Amino acid sequence: MARAISPQKKWTFTILAWIVALIIFFPILWTFLTAFKTEGDAILFPPAFLPPHWTLENFFEVQTRSNYFKHFFNSVVISVGSTLIGLVIAVPAAWSMAFAPTKRTKDILMWMLSTKMMPAVGVLVPIFLIFKNLGLLDTLGGLTGILMLINLPIMVWMLYTYFREIPIDILEASRMDGAVLxxxxxxxxxxxxxxxxxxTLLLNVILAWNEAFWTLNLSAANAAPLTAFIASYSSPEGLFWAKLSAASTLAIAPILILGWFSQKQLVRGMTFGAVK
Amino acid sequence: MAATVNTRKLARTMLMPAVIILFIWMIVPLLLTIWYSFQNYNLINPVNAGFAGWSNYKYFLTDPAFFQAFANTLILTLSVLAITVIGGILLGLLLDQFIYGQGIVRILVISPFFIMPTVAALVWKNMLMNPNYGIFAWIATRLGFAPVAWLETFPLLSIILIVAWQWLPFATLILLTALQSLDEEQKEAAGMDGANFASLFVYITLPHLARAITVVILIETIFLLSVFAEILVTTSGGPGYASTNIAYLIYHQALLDYDVGGASAGGVVAVILANIVAIFLVRLVGKNLDA
Structure with a gap:
């Protein structure tokens, strides 16, 4: 039986944890709030915590000026597409290794993991040139393919750790009943x-949505997903904080909400099943 | 389960596509990188082409920019590791206590991990670190200091802070998960034997966390060695090479200087460095697979 915790201790930890959590979350909260400010209010000094004049103007501006929805659509196509194609390849592979393991299964898994260690920058030059020669630069197809490849090892691994937990005895029982394969x-x-x-789907959509090496290097105006779209706000003349915040809010909100539901999967997927 | 010849054949057929695709993905670009690294190949100067011997490597490895980028990569990786692991243990211990509203606190703490790198970097660069209107400048003036132009004065430190903010949630979440699997009875027994918090932590909690800490260190290292977007949108590696890491240096040579040969030599160096780290990780996870 757990010992009773004094109310004093409970409140001390509660207050401390909330302070730390709010500090960590502050940049995100600040972005949300700034998105609803006018450009003038966004650079008030001392800063105004809550928007003095609430406005939705920035969100409309982001859409009309730079066609936010096009880039949002690109992000959806690339992250969901790469994950679905990856699953088609990864599910059978993980399935086969989990249910019909051979002597080499462990080596194959290790080797797949090791491909993930390859730093992207080590193959930037050939991939860029191959993309250039095949006309894949700045295309949704090219980016989808690349993100599928970089996440494929994680998908196989995650699926493998899940499939391995399926009780195999059930198969035996059904086989005795004469079920075919x-x-x-x-x-x-x-x-x-x-x-x-x-x-696996959830975690990989999140990872692909936020991937910012290949998407930045292989896309331009046409196929740019939100990562690259936001990067276009980095130029010094583009210092419009309210619009940057509105664009950022739109770019992170969907995946942030998905992320909140994926804490367990995140631990498992990102540690290749080593921590559950 | 007695696998028949048929199921074995089927199993192999199901495995093959993934193996073949990953094999091509691993081997073809790498061979091309090695091939280019021995060529004189500049996209804006196609006349001077041909076999270059080791000259690309010589040039890359003796370039002062390489030394600085190498040092910056090490400093960035080790600093972020130190901040996130120590911070993650402390935060994990805190969140493992009884807290009112624990679910919401967890969500707030984990959130930065889901923010795309370009957003994180631009928000920090502008709204926090800007010397005229940023939050840090406001805090500094409230405390009676002069505001600091963070990215110009401390470019590498600024990037370390941004990247650490992104990875602290990951370390916290992993370590918290590991802490929660620590047997409550074991802790209580030790507590009844008169162990205080410090000895409880050193002799029971820390050894229990060892595996999770190793995993955090090694996974983060893979990503930290190739931090890119955060540098691109904040400092562009500058001033000078003050915040250039190896990944950014190679990108600069390839896509801004069009030096395919030189960038490829750098790529091979990056692959070798990453592999030294990778060997440890693969071994570690391999051990856990047996367990």
């Missing part, structure tokens, strides 16, 4: 595998 897969294993597949 495809029925086995469709009716027995798939329902049990769906949570793992969903978790």
């Amino acid at each position: 495809w029925k086995e897969i469709v009716y027995i294993l798939l329902p049990m595998a769906i949570p793992g597949i969903a978790s």
Whole structure:
């Protein structure tokens, strides 16, 4: 039985934790608030915490001036597309290694993990030249392909750790009942595998959404997802904080909300199953 | 399960696409990088082409910019690791206590991890670190100091702060997860034996966290060695090379100087450096696979 914790201790920890959490969250909160300020209010000094004049102007400006929705659409296509294509390749591979392991399975898994260690910058030059020669620069297809490749090892690994937990005895039982292989897969294993597949999907969409090496280097006006779109606000003459904040808010809000639901998957996926 | 010949064949067929695709992805660009690294190949000067021997490597490795970039990469990686691991342990211990509104506190703390690097860097650069209107400048004036132009005066430190803010949530979340799996009874037994907080931490909590800490260090290292977007949108590696790391240096040579050969030599160097780190990680995770 846990010992009783004194109310004093409870409140001390609560207050301390809230202060730290609010400091860590502050840059995000500040971005949200600034998005609703006028440009003049955004650079008041001393800063105004709450917008003195609430406005939605910035959000409309971001859309009409720089076509936010086009880049949002690009981000969706690239992150969801790369994840779905990756799943089509990763699910069978993880499945096969989890349910029909051989002597080499562990080596194959290790080797897949090691491909993830390759620093992107080490292959920037050839990928850039290949993309240039094949006309893939600044295309959604090219970016989708690259992000699928860089996340494929994580997908296989995550799925493998989930599939391995599916009790294999159930297969034995169904086999005795005379079920054939495809029925086995469709009716027995798939329902049990769906949570793992969903978790993998979620984490990889998040990772692809925020990927900012290949998307910055291989895209321009046309296929630029939100990462590259936001980077265009870095020029000194583009110092419009309220608009930067509005664009940033629109870029991070969807994935931030998804992220809040993915804490467990994040731990598991990013540590390759070593911490659960 | 007695695998029949058929299921084995099926299993192999299911595995093959992933293996073949990853193999091509791993080997083709790498071979091309190595090939280019021995060529004189500049996109704006196509006349001077051909075999270059080791000259690209000689040039890259003796360039003072390389030394600075190498040092910056090390400083950046080690500083962020130190901040996030120590901060992550402290935060993990704090969040492991009874807290009112724990779910919301967790969400607030984890949030920076989901912010795309370009947004994080631009928000910090402008709204926090700007010497005229930024929050840090306001705090400084309130405390009676002169505001600091963070990115001009302390470019590398500024980037370390931004990157640490992005990775502290990751370390916290992993370490908190590990802490929560620590057996409550074990802690209580030690507590009844008269162990105080410090010895409880050193002899029970820390050894329990060892594996999680190693994982955090190694995963973060992979990403920290190739920090890129944060540098691109804040300092562009400057002033001079003050905040250039190896990843940014290679990008600069390839896509701004069009020096394919030189950038490729740099790429090979980056791959070798990353592999030294990778060997440790693969071993570690391999051990956990057996467990």
